[in-house]
Amino acid sequence: MxxxxxxxxxxxDKDIEIxxxxxxxxxxxxxxxxxxxxxxxxxxxxKVLMGHYGYETTSGDINFFGENINSLEVxxxxxxxxxxxxxxxxxxxxxxxxxxxxTAKGEIIGEKVNLYSFIKDMESAMKSVNLDSSMLHRSLNHxxxxxxxxxxxxxxxxxLKPKFIxxxxxxxxxxxxxxxxxxxxxxxxxxxxxxxxxLIITHYPRILEYIKPDxxxxxxxxxxxxxxxxxxxxxxxxxxxxxxxxxxxx
Amino acid sequence: xxxxxYIVDDNENKNYKYNIKEDTDIYHFxxxxxxxxxxxxxxxxxxxxxxxxxxxxxxxxxxxxxxxLKSNTHSELYxxxxxxxxxxxxxxxxxxxxxxxxxxxxxxxxxxxxxxNGKSTICPNLLIDNYDVDSNHAAYIGKFKxxxxxxxxxxGISREEAYRLLLHGFLINSEKIEKDKIELFLNEIEKx
Numbered sequence: 001m002x003x004x005x006x007x008x009x010x011x012x013d014k015d016i017e018i019x020x021x022x023x024x025x026x027x028x029x030x031x032x033x034x035x036x037x038x039x040x041x042x043x044x045x046x047k048v049l050m051g052h053y054g055y056e057t058t059s060g061d062i063n064f065f066g067e068n069i070n071s072l073e074v075x076x077x078x079x080x081x082x083x084x085x086x087x088x089x090x091x092x093x094x095x096x097x098x099x100x101x102x103t104a105k106g107e108i109i110g111e112k113v114n115l116y117s118f119i120k121d122m123e124s125a126m127k128s129v130n131l132d133s134s135m136l137h138r139s140l141n142h143x144x145x146x147x148x149x150x151x152x153x154x155x156x157x158x159x160l161k162p163k164f165i166x167x168x169x170x171x172x173x174x175x176x177x178x179x180x181x182x183x184x185x186x187x188x189x190x191x192x193x194x195x196x197x198x199l200i201i202t203h204y205p206r207i208l209e210y211i212k213p214d215x216x217x218x219x220x221x222x223x224x225x226x227x228x229x230x231x232x233x234x235x236x237x238x239x240x241x242x243x244x245x246x247x248x249x250x
Numbered sequence: 251x252x253x254x255x256y257i258v259d260d261n262e263n264k265n266y267k268y269n270i271k272e273d274t275d276i277y278h279f280x281x282x283x284x285x286x287x288x289x290x291x292x293x294x295x296x297x298x299x300x301x302x303x304x305x306x307x308x309x310x311x312x313x314x315x316x317x318x319l320k321s322n323t324h325s326e327l328y329x330x331x332x333x334x335x336x337x338x339x340x341x342x343x344x345x346x347x348x349x350x351x352x353x354x355x356x357x358x359x360x361x362x363x364x365x366x367n368g369k370s371t372i373c374p375n376l377l378i379d380n381y382d383v384d385s386n387h388a389a390y391i392g393k394f395k396x397x398x399x400x401x402x403x404x405x406g407i408s409r410e411e412a413y414r415l416l417l418h419g420f421l422i423n424s425e426k427i428e429k430d431k432i433e434l435f436l437n438e439i440e441k442x
Contacts, residue, residue: 050400050404052400053396053399053400054396073403073409074400074403074404075403075404075405075406075407075408075409075412077404078403078404078405078406079406083404083405084404086401086404089401090397090398090400090401092398092401092402092416092419093419094416094418094419094420094422094423095402095415095416095418095419096419099415099418100402100405100407100415101405103407103411103415104402104405104406104407107405107406107407107408107411108405108406137425139419140401156405160405160406
C-alpha cells in the first residue's frame with residue numbers, strides 16, 4: 001500500500017533537514033506505530049506524507065498503491081485515500097462542520113451529497129463518537145475541547161472512508177474514556193474496512209493497547225532505528241530511548 | 251429579541267445615520283462601495299451588533315463611528331472585507347464613550363483578506379473618556395492562513411472549493427443571517 005524509500009525532507013526555505021533517508025513499507029491491513037523522542041521527525045513524517053506546505057521533499061519516493069505521490073497536491077493525496085488525523089486540528093471560524101464535511105465527502109466520491117440524507121447519516125455517526133449533533137452546525141472545531149476535536153477527526157474519517165490513516169498523537173488531549181471511545185470507533189472502522197492500514201504516531205503505549213500494532217518502530221534523528229513488536233513500546237516506556245539510535249534495525 | 255436591519259450596497263457611495271433606542275443587529279453587505287456610518291446609542295442599556303461584510307474591487311473606504319451616549323450601552327462591531335484586486339481598501343472604525351457614559355462595552359473586530367496584493371488599511375480607534383469601560387479591538391490584514399487551506403485540502407477539498415468555503419465563512423459571519431435577504435451578495439461571493 002505505502003512504500004517510502006530513502007525519503008529526505010526539510011523545512012521549506014530553510015536548511016533544516018528532518019527526515020534522513022527514511023524508509024518504511026506498510027502493506028494492506030497492517031498497523032504500524034512509530035515512537036521516538038521529541039523533535040525526531042515523527043509529526044514531520046505525517047505532514048510530509050500528506051503534502052504539508054511547510055516541508056519540502058529533497059529526495060526519495062513516496063509510493064501509494066504503486067503511484068509516486070511526491071508531487072501530488074494535498075487534496076489529491078486525500079482523494080487517493082490518505083487521511084491525517086491531526087495532533088492539533090485547525091479551528092476555522094465561519095465554516096460550519098456540516099458544510100465542510102459535506103463538501104469533503106462530495107469531493108471524495110465525485111458527486112454532490114444530498115443535504116437531508118447527509119444530516120441523517122451524520123446524526124448516527126456523531127452519536128457513535130459521543131459528539132452532540134448540534135456540533136455539526138457549529139464552526140469547524142471552534143470552541144471544541146481537545147477531546148471533541150479528536151472525536152471530530154474520527155468522525156471525519158468515518159465519513160470519508162480512507163484507505164490509509166495516520167494518527168498523529170491521537171491520544172494527546174484525550175481522557176481515558178474519550179480515548180477508549182475514539183479507539184473503539186477506529187477499530188470498528190477497521191473491522192468494516194479490513195484492508196485499511198494505520199500508522200500511529202505516539203509517545204505512549206497506552207493507545208497501542210486499544211489499537212494493536214503489527215510493528216512498532218523507534219525513530220531517532222529522522223529515520224527508523226529499531227523495529228519490533230508491541231513489546232518494544234513497553235521497553236521504551238520502561239527504559240526510554242537510551243541505547244536506541246545506533247542505526248541498526250533489528 | 252433584537253431588531254434586525256439588512257442593508258446591501260451595490261456599487262454606490264452612501265451615508266447612514268442611526269439613533270438606536272432598542273437592541274439592534276445590523277447586517278450590512280457591501281459590493282464595491284464606499285460608505286460612512288454613524289450610530290448613536292441613545293438609550294441606557296441598549297445593545298448593538300453590527301456586521302459589515304464587504305467585497306471590494308476598486309479603491310474604497312468604509313468608516314463607522316459608534317457613539318455611546320448613555321450608560322450600560324454595548325456595541326460589537328464585526329467588519330470583514332475581501333480586497334479582490336490590487337486596490338486600496340480603508341476601514342476607519344471609531345468607538346466613542348463619553349465621560350458620563352459608565353459601564354459601557356465597546357468592542358470591534360476588523361479583518362481584511364487580500365486576495366491579491368491590495369493595499370488595505372484598518373484604523374481602529376477607541377476614544378474613551380471613562381474609567382469603567384470594557385473595550386477591545388482586533389485588526390487583521392492578510393491572506394487566508396495556509397493552515398486553513400491545508401486542513402480543508404487534507405480532506406479532499408480542492409483549492410477552489412476551499413477558497414469558496416473560506417470566503418463564505420468569512421463574509422457570512424453570523425449564523426443568524428437570513429440568506430434570502432442577501433441573494434445579490436451571495437451571488438457576488440461566487441464570482442470572486
